[in-house]
Amino acid sequence: MTEKLVFTGKTHNTSGRNGGTVSSDGTLDLKLPQPHPAAENLFGAAWSACYMGAIELAAQQRKVKLPAGPKVDTEIDLNVNDGSYFLRARMNVTLDGLDRDIAHEIIHAAHEICPYSKAVRGNIDVETNLV
CATH class of the missing domain: 3.30.300.20 (K homology (KH) domain)
Structure with missing residues (x-):
């Protein structure tokens, strides 16, 4: 059986009071202060x-x-x-x-x-x- 990559989720996360996460495709953009x-x-x-x-x-x-x-x-x-x-x-x-x-x-x-x-x-x- 040959492995096939279906999808790679990519996010960028920051911490602190203004922390958050955003996905590279823009479908996720959340503020995460904690x-x-x-x-x-x-x-x-x-x-x-x-x-x-x-x-x-x-x-x-x-x-x-x-x-x-x-x-x-x-x-x-x-x-x-x-x-x-x-x-x-x-x-x-x-x-x-x-x-x-x-x-x-x-x-x-x-x-x-x-x-x-x-x-x-x-x-x-x-x-x-x-x-």
């Missing part, structure tokens, strides 16, 4: 977007027509224990109108497909919940 909670929110937003695409791919692979687009509410917790910081995450997925067993199968398959989910596997406790 690294926390911006980092957790941005990570959750990026992961959710990727995960929704993985849900659509998992449904397509199973020849399941998704009802109106999936919704993902992601919660990223920043925790500290004995001075060591770590993350926990919950992916709360809504797939209205889909049989619950099929929906469960799709969201778990999506967690195996999503590059963000793969990147954190074994490093972050993650719950995938069908709501």
Whole structure:
């Protein structure tokens, strides 16, 4: 199998009271005066977007027509224990109108497909919940 680059996201970040981030393509331009909670929110937003695409791919692979687009509410917790910081995450997925067993199968398959989910596997406790 030959590797193929699909996309490279490029951002420029600055810190301080006037800190922020801007993407090279201009689709992202945010003021980020504090690294926390911006980092957790941005990570959750990026992961959710990727995960929704993985849900659509998992449904397509199973020849399941998704009802109106999936919704993902992601919660990223920043925790500290004995001075060591770590993350926990919950992916709360809504797939209205889909049989619950099929929906469960799709969201778990999506967690195996999503590059963000793969990147954190074994490093972050993650719950995938069908709501």
